[in-house]
Amino acid sequence: MDALQVKNLVKEFGGVRAVDGLSLSFEKGMITGVVGPNGSGKTTLTNLLTGMHPITSGTVVVGGENEHGEIRSYDVFHLGITRTFQNVRVFEQMSVMDNILVALTSRSVFASLFEKHSAFHANRAKEILERVGLWNKRHENAKNLSYGQRKLLEIGRALATKAGIVLFDEPYAGLFPEMVKLVSSIMKELRAEGKTIILIEHDMAIIRELCDHVIVMDAGKLLAEGKPEKVLADGKVIEAYLGA
Amino acid sequence: MEYLLHLAILFSIFGIFALSLDLIAGYTGLFSLAQAAFYGIGAYTTALLMADAGVNFFVALVLGITLAAVVAFVIGFVFSGLRGDYYILGTVGFNFIIFTVFLNWQSLTGGPLGVAGIARPELFGFSFSSSGSFFLLSLATLAVAYGVSWFIVRSSFGRVLRAIREDEEAIAAFGYHTLYFKLAIFVISAGMAACGGALLASYLSFIDPNTFGITSSIFLLSIIVLGGLGSLRGPVLGALVLILLPEALRFVGFPDDIAAELRQVLYGLLLVFLMLYRPQGFLGEFKL
Numbered sequence: 412m413d414a415l416q417v418k419n420l421v422k423e424f425g426g427v428r429a430v431d432g433l434s435l436s437f438e439k440g441m442i443t444g445v446v447g448p449n450g451s452g453k454t455t456l457t458n459l460l461t462g463m464h465p466i467t468s469g470t471v472v473v474g475g476e477n478e479h480g481e482i483r484s485y486d487v488f489h490l491g492i493t494r495t496f497q498n499v500r501v502f503e504q505m506s507v508m509d510n511i512l513v514a515l516t517s518r519s520v521f522a523s524l525f526e527k528h529s530a531f532h533a534n535r536a537k538e539i540l541e542r543v544g545l546w547n548k549r550h551e552n553a554k555n556l557s558y559g560q561r562k563l564l565e566i567g568r569a570l571a572t573k574a575g576i577v578l579f580d581e582p583y584a585g586l587f588p589e590m591v592k593l594v595s596s597i598m599k600e601l602r603a604e605g606k607t608i609i610l611i612e613h614d615m616a617i618i619r620e621l622c623d624h625v626i627v628m629d630a631g632k633l634l635a636e637g638k639p640e641k642v643l644a645d646g647k648v649i650e651a652y653l654g655a
Numbered sequence: 656m657e658y659l660l661h662l663a664i665l666f667s668i669f670g671i672f673a674l675s676l677d678l679i680a681g682y683t684g685l686f687s688l689a690q691a692a693f694y695g696i697g698a699y700t701t702a703l704l705m706a707d708a709g710v711n712f713f714v715a716l717v718l719g720i721t722l723a724a725v726v727a728f729v730i731g732f733v734f735s736g737l738r739g740d741y742y743i744l745g746t747v748g749f750n751f752i753i754f755t756v757f758l759n760w761q762s763l764t765g766g767p768l769g770v771a772g773i774a775r776p777e778l779f780g781f782s783f784s785s786s787g788s789f790f791l792l793s794l795a796t797l798a799v800a801y802g803v804s805w806f807i808v809r810s811s812f813g814r815v816l817r818a819i820r821e822d823e824e825a826i827a828a829f830g831y832h833t834l835y836f837k838l839a840i841f842v843i844s845a846g847m848a849a850c851g852g853a854l855l856a857s858y859l860s861f862i863d864p865n866t867f868g869i870t871s872s873i874f875l876l877s878i879i880v881l882g883g884l885g886s887l888r889g890p891v892l893g894a895l896v897l898i899l900l901p902e903a904l905r906f907v908g909f910p911d912d913i914a915a916e917l918r919q920v921l922y923g924l925l926l927v928f929l930m931l932y933r934p935q936g937f938l939g940e941f942k943l
Binding site: 461462463484485486487488489493494496500502503504505509512513514516517518520523524525526527528568572 | 807809810811812814815817818820821822824825826827828829830831832833835836839885940941942
């Protein structure tokens with residue numbers, strides 16, 4: 412079953428097509444890798460799917476239901492989509508704990524005004540911080556974390572939303588080997604939980620290890636898709652992406 | 656004693672203004688230079704209703720808060736698309752508009768002559784006419800403003816405000832309609848400022864437009880930057896320091912003809928040194 416589909420998706424920036432008529436499907440409970448050279452439109456695709464850029468034309472279908480010609484960023488949570496960012500965007504002058512809690516608590520202005528985080532929220536935050544190895548840093552301001560720890564905090568914040576579709580935008584960049592193992596184990600656990608993972612990544616070893624399906628983009632278009640071992644051996648992919 | 660009570664009353668009222676501004680600037684990251692406009696709306700509404708229509712202070716206060724909140728709702732909506740420097744400039748423009756209204760709508764506001772004869776509050780036959788009783792009233796109001804601010808910043812709502820301050824686009828991606836949160840805190844902040852404005856009008860018994868100009872908004876921003884953005888104790892400390900400092904400087908012995916200007920220079924120097932060596936202010940938790 413497709414958790415997410417995009418149909419003829421187009422994004423133009425001042426006449427330049429960053430995403431050019433893309434039609435794709437992301438299957439539920441699978442890790443789909445999105446690869447392509449820099450500027451191929453991977454992050455733009457993520458930004459379109461999470462409402463951070465308006466869609467020029469085309470539609471997005473979430474969970475096989477309504478077609479969305481427009482996605483606003485605050486609707487994304489209700490559609491069951493969450494993300495991490497290519498350039499880490501944690502809330503730096505807030506504690507690690509608050510970075511997680513803000514993804515757990517009420518989205519309503521009125522309800523949030525009369526809500527203090529409950530024992531349930533605290534336990535859930537503890538569970539997430541232990542999962543990403545940051546429980547002992549919970550009182551630290553996020554700005555005091557190392558780059559890798561910030562990446563892990565972003566992953567934790569995404570997990571806190573309980574979204575069914577998680578977009579990871581280069582989550583491995585700048586991580587130490589131990590952290591790489593931790594992130595990979597989280598990805599596998601999420602897949603086992605039935606979540607749909609969209610993984611933008613440049614490291615082909617990771618793509619081969621984790622992904623069930625790979626999409627290759629070039630100049631905003633779909634270049635190839637299929638099983639990793641087949642796609643990554645495709646001559647036109649090697650030429651476009653690896654330059655060999 | 657009367658002099659000390661006068662300073663204590665001014666401290667309490669400016670503490671309310673500072674707390675109200677800190678909610679939007681320190682906690683939400685919206686650097687508004689329009690706070691004097693909102694406490695001006697509270698002050699003028701209260702003053703006109705009391706002086707011209709004989710309305711009780713506490714009724715006029717509620718109406719002043721309501722009017723400031725309604726104006727803040729409209730202005731907050733208009734400003735919702737502005738960020739950073741553009742937001743600051745937008746609020747400066749708004750403060751100028753309100754100041755110009757106070758100055759030129761002479762049939763209503765008295766123009767440059769202001770409004771005189773504003774009575775002290777009365778409640779169930781008790782008049783807060785003495786400095787002691789007025790101080791208790793203003794201190795109690797400051798305590799309520801502090802309590803309301805504490806309740807807000809400790810709530811999940813307060814956590815979202817801080818996330819908006821840090822990265823509005825990122826928190827929106829987690830399902831928060833940030834416009835609603837910004838509007839809500841802008842309205843609450845304006846209402847709180849208007850409450851302080853009503854007290855100021857009643858205490859001084861006379862108001863004119865100069866009390867509500869852009870320099871007053873800058874002075875308030877200086878208070879919260881000095882005390883520390885994003886903390887509740889910081890703005891209160893900032894108000895205490897900047898209300899008492901000019902009084903302390905009276906004893907330094909500056910020549911009378913330039914004393915006021917030298918005090919302004921000292922304020923400026925204090926802010927410059929803070930920005931250089933302690934940008935988070937005395938008690939701040941948020942660094943610009």
